Amino acid sequence: MSELLNFNYPPEPAVDRVTLFADVILPLPLPKLYTYRIPFEMNDEVLVGVRVIVQFGAKRVLSCIVAEIHEQAPADYQAKYILDVLDDTPIVTVPQLKLFKWIADYYMCTLGEVINAALPSALKLSSESRIQLHPHFNPEEDDIPLAAQEVKIIYALQQNQAMTFTDIGNLLQVKSYHKYIKSLIQKEAIIIYEQVSDKFSPKVVKKIRLSEHFVQEEGMLEELFEQLTPRPKQLDILLNYLQKVPVHQDVNLNYKGIEKSALTNNPHLSKSSIDSLIKKGVLEQFDQIISRFPVDDSPRQLPMNLSEHQLQAKDEILGLFKEKDTVLLHGVTGSGKTEVYIDLIKHALEGGGQVLYLLPEIALTAQIVTRLMKVFGEKLGVYHSKFSDNERAEVWQGVLSGRFQVVVGVRSAVFLPFHNLSLIIVDEEHEASYKQYDPAPRYNARETALMMAHLQGAKTLLGSATPSIETYYNCKTDRWGLVTMLKRFGEAQLPDVELVNTREEQQRKTMHSHFSSKLLDGIEARLKRQEQVILFQNRRGYAPFISCDECSWIPKCRNCAVSLSYHKFSGELRCHYCGYHERMPSDCPACGATTLKSMGFGTEKIEDDLKLMLPSAEVQRMDLDTTKKKNSYQQIIADFENGKTNVLVGTQMVTKGLDFENVSLVGILNADSIIHFPDFRAHERAFQLFVQVSGRAGRKGKPGTVIIQTRDPMQAIFRKVKSVDYEALYAHEIEERMRFSYPPFVRMIKVTVKHADERTSENAAIVLAKDLTDRLGKQQVLGPEIPYIFRIRNLFLNEIHIKLPRENVNLRTAKGQIAMAIQQLYLMPDFKGIRVVADVDPM
DNA sequence: AGCACGCCGACT
DNA sequence: GTCGGCGTGCTC
Numbered sequence: 001m002s003e004l005l006n007f008n009y010p011p012e013p014a015v016d017r018v019t020l021f022a023d024v025i026l027p028l029p030l031p032k033l034y035t036y037r038i039p040f041e042m043n044d045e046v047l048v049g050v051r052v053i054v055q056f057g058a059k060r061v062l063s064c065i066v067a068e069i070h071e072q073a074p075a076d077y078q079a080k081y082i083l084d085v086l087d088d089t090p091i092v093t094v095p096q097l098k099l100f101k102w103i104a105d106y107y108m109c110t111l112g113e114v115i116n117a118a119l120p121s122a123l124k125l126s127s128e129s130r131i132q133l134h135p136h137f138n139p140e141e142d143d144i145p146l147a148a149q150e151v152k153i154i155y156a157l158q159q160n161q162a163m164t165f166t167d168i169g170n171l172l173q174v175k176s177y178h179k180y181i182k183s184l185i186q187k188e189a190i191i192i193y194e195q196v197s198d199k200f201s202p203k204v205v206k207k208i209r210l211s212e213h214f215v216q217e218e219g220m221l222e223e224l225f226e227q228l229t230p231r232p233k234q235l236d237i238l239l240n241y242l243q244k245v246p247v248h249q250d251v252n253l254n255y256k257g258i259e260k261s262a263l264t265n266n267p268h269l270s271k272s273s274i275d276s277l278i279k280k281g282v283l284e285q286f287d288q289i290i291s292r293f294p295v296d297d298s299p300r301q302l303p304m305n306l307s308e309h310q311l312q313a314k315d316e317i318l319g320l321f322k323e324k325d326t327v328l329l330h331g332v333t334g335s336g337k338t339e340v341y342i343d344l345i346k347h348a349l350e351g352g353g354q355v356l357y358l359l360p361e362i363a364l365t366a367q368i369v370t371r372l373m374k375v376f377g378e379k380l381g382v383y384h385s386k387f388s389d390n391e392r393a394e395v396w397q398g399v400l401s402g403r404f405q406v407v408v409g410v411r412s413a414v415f416l417p418f419h420n421l422s423l424i425i426v427d428e429e430h431e432a433s434y435k436q437y438d439p440a441p442r443y444n445a446r447e448t449a450l451m452m453a454h455l456q457g458a459k460t461l462l463g464s465a466t467p468s469i470e471t472y473y474n475c476k477t478d479r480w481g482l483v484t485m486l487k488r489f490g491e492a493q494l495p496d497v498e499l500v501n502t503r504e505e506q507q508r509k510t511m512h513s514h515f516s517s518k519l520l521d522g523i524e525a526r527l528k529r530q531e532q533v534i535l536f537q538n539r540r541g542y543a544p545f546i547s548c549d550e551c552s553w554i555p556k557c558r559n560c561a562v563s564l565s566y567h568k569f570s571g572e573l574r575c576h577y578c579g580y581h582e583r584m585p586s587d588c589p590a591c592g593a594t595t596l597k598s599m600g601f602g603t604e605k606i607e608d609d610l611k612l613m614l615p616s617a618e619v620q621r622m623d624l625d626t627t628k629k630k631n632s633y634q635q636i637i638a639d640f641e642n643g644k645t646n647v648l649v650g651t652q653m654v655t656k657g658l659d660f661e662n663v664s665l666v667g668i669l670n671a672d673s674i675i676h677f678p679d680f681r682a683h684e685r686a687f688q689l690f691v692q693v694s695g696r697a698g699r700k701g702k703p704g705t706v707i708i709q710t711r712d713p714m715q716a717i718f719r720k721v722k723s724v725d726y727e728a729l730y731a732h733e734i735e736e737r738m739r740f741s742y743p744p745f746v747r748m749i750k751v752t753v754k755h756a757d758e759r760t761s762e763n764a765a766i767v768l769a770k771d772l773t774d775r776l777g778k779q780q781v782l783g784p785e786i787p788y789i790f791r792i793r794n795l796f797l798n799e800i801h802i803k804l805p806r807e808n809v810n811l812r813t814a815k816g817q818i819a820m821a822i823q824q825l826y827l828m829p830d831f832k833g834i835r836v837v838a839d840v841d842p843m
Numbered sequence: 844a845g846c847a848c849g850c851c852g853a854c855t
Numbered sequence: 856g857t858c859g860g861c862g863t864g865c866t867c
Contacts, residue, residue, distance in 0.1 A: 021867095023867090024867085026844095026866090026867095027844090028844050028845085028866090029844065030844085030866080032867095033867090034866080034867040035867050036867060037867090054867085055867095056845095056866060056867080057845075057846065057847085057865075057866045058846070058847070058866085059845090059846070059847090060844095060845065060846075060866085074867070077867060078867085079867055080867060112844090832862085832863090833862090
């Protein structure tokens with residue numbers, strides 16, 4: 001038949017029903033994808049990126065993400081059918097799937113682990129076994145002998161329709177309730193089924209509006225008034241509604257209606273009369289999905305004016321973006337980087353793209369969110385780890401739908417379903433907290449952001465006052481662009497850094513507990529002048545350990561190779577690695593002496609000592625222990641901001657992003673513990689930390705003072721801190737990194753071998769290291785060595801460090817070799833129960 | 844990750 | 856004799 005003739009016929013019905021298969025990512029740590037068959041009727045609904053429900057194994061029903069659709073029937077097994085499709089449109093985008101694949105490859109984990117970390121659990125479905133009465137079972141009539149416990153279960157099921165196993169367990173209050181369930185199944189009194197439920201529930205409000213014909217047709221309202229005259233209450237409601245929604249002015253207002261509660265909270269208007277109006281068909285009730293995030297309706301801030309320096313920085317950045325994908329904005333604390341970011345975000349939005357603004361957790365404060373809200377209003381999504389799961393799911397949906405054009409978020413915000421990114425900002429890019437340490441995926445959000453930008457053709461702006469050596473190296477070698485802002489905003493001066501030799505003060509006996517006389521005098525002087533003080537101590541708790549004066553006994557964790565920290569407030573000894581805790585003993589369990597003394601010091605002791613020495617001071621502590629509750633962090637900040645507290649003692653938390661105008665002194669209690677940390681990044685971190693803390697001192701005209709307590713003020717790093725000489729630090733560090741082969745000259749992978757038995761762990765690590773050496777070469781493999789903390793959660797640790805040269809090594813091949821070596825180890829009968837974890841680019 | 848199948852100790 | 860402990864292995 002010629003094509004011309006065909007032209008007159010309607011299109012053929014789809015007789016050729018294609019058999020399609022879907023490869024899905026299960027939210028489990030499994031190395032590969034699983035292939036399911038798509039039922040014909042779902043051919044159009046199953047798309048890459050939607051969630052589908054499948055049966056996995058004999059019982060389990062799981063929701064998973066479709067990664068690929070094809071016609072290739074599996075050769076060696078019968079594919080099961082997909083049971084259901086959950087989404088009309090994909091909830092994971094194609095560029096996202098590419099990114100997840102990259103994360104799994106690069107960080108040596110499974111796609112399932114990435115999906116698990118990425119999806120808010122409200123979007124993950126859970127299957128729970130449910131128990132209900134057997135449909136043919138009638139407890140009143142059927143005469144089946146039942147045990148007393150079984151009767152109890154049947155009775156409860158009559159009340160509840162369906163129960164879970166845990167419900168039954170709670171009901172019977174015995175451990176071995178399974179046998180009763182089993183027995184009841186046998187007696188055909190109950191059945192078990194799987195239920196998958198969507199946990200995400202949008203927040204809705206009940207709203208009401210007038211039924212349409214009353215507003216659409218002339219004269220209907222007048223008629224209604226007459227009708228309702230004998231019903232004064234109902235008339236009242238109608239009048240009230242019309243007052244709030246002036247339909248006569250604009251008919252369209254009716255469509256939006258008003259919240260039902262807006263009428264019922266008036267004592268004269270009762271819910272029942274509203275309901276009867278609904279019944280009559282005068283009003284109609286409808287649900288509206290509303291945002292869990294309060295929308296800031298306050299007028300948009302006037303366009304802010306960038307300072308000359310900020311404007312210049314912005315222009316430079318935009319200029320560099322023309323040739324380079326990544327630019328570092330090196331701006332000292334207080335140089336006003338945030339305004340530059342905001343301006344760039346606006347610029348990107350005008351171009352129609354999405355923007356992701358990443359911040360470390362401690363820097364994502366209410367202050368910054370409020371500020372961004374003022375500028376971007378409803379377009380801004382916030383993604384914070386303290387948010388509830390529903391809130392996170394809502395941001396996810398909002399990014400998908402395009403409601404949120406800008407997202408400000410923490411590390412995990414890199415997982416959001418962007419599909420049209422044009423700019424990513426990674427503020428405080430040097431922060432170690434961008435790296436997830438445990439569990440997998442052990443990803444670095446900065447690197448992940450760079451890859452995402454690459455995949456979506458977006459630009460990345462990294463920002464820091466103290467860039468990481470790796471980042472700066474990339475700028476120095478011209479891979480990335482560099483823009484500097486080294487002037488403090490408003491000509492604020494650099495703080496004056498004073499070093500105090502605590503060794504000398506100790507000899508002169510002028511130390512008061514852990515305070516040098518200089519620091520203590522400094523604090524007192526500020527208090528007199530009504531100024532505020534921040535004290536930094538990089539250790540929480542009261543004391544890192546306690547010791548008996550008589551017999552030198554030191555309490556240790558029973559699960560980890562660490563001493564227990566003393567937390568005075570709770571009267572406990574705590575392990576900071578596994579959370580084990582016990583009551584602080586009153587006398588020594590070893591010798592019975594009552595001479596237990598705390599050794600060293602943490603934030604809690606600083607707070608305590610200070611309260612004793614300066615009773616008039618209002619001291620507040622800010623660390624992991626005081627900020628666990630949802631709003632406690634905000635409260636502490638607020639109290640300090642409005643002057644309720646004069647001295648803030650804290651860990652890392654006090655170093656980030658907080659701008660207090662009245663702080664004129666910052667004290668660093670024990671600089672040495674930070675400088676002498678056994679790690680190749682110790683100096684870099686110490687510099688970053690000291691400079692960041694110092695940045696809290698003196699703003700807006702008041703030059704601040706920083707007092708650093710150390711046993712050796714001659715250490716070179718202090719000169720660099722004093723003059724905030726980043727270049728000097730970089731020059732020194734990069735030289736060391738080159739000489740001793742550390743990043744950025746090599747890529748590092750830390751392989752940790754864990755086992756409950758010390759010898760097994762050690763032997764396995766030796767065998768693994770040998771295998772790795774054979775595969776990768778002698779130069780590349782270091783160790784195994786026993787880490788400083790050699791036992792955590794009852795597992796003995798051994799570490800192997802792998803250094804892969806940047807050039808001439810195929811990273812992918814090398815990782816494949818490492819994965820194979822680990823697989824090989826797992827197969828050895830001697831090492832049953834061994835756990836091996838690979839951490840790529842460890843921090 | 845779960846859950847099933849499978850092989851050895853303390854109880855109805 | 857059974858219930859039940861958790862070791863190993865598989866899940867499209």
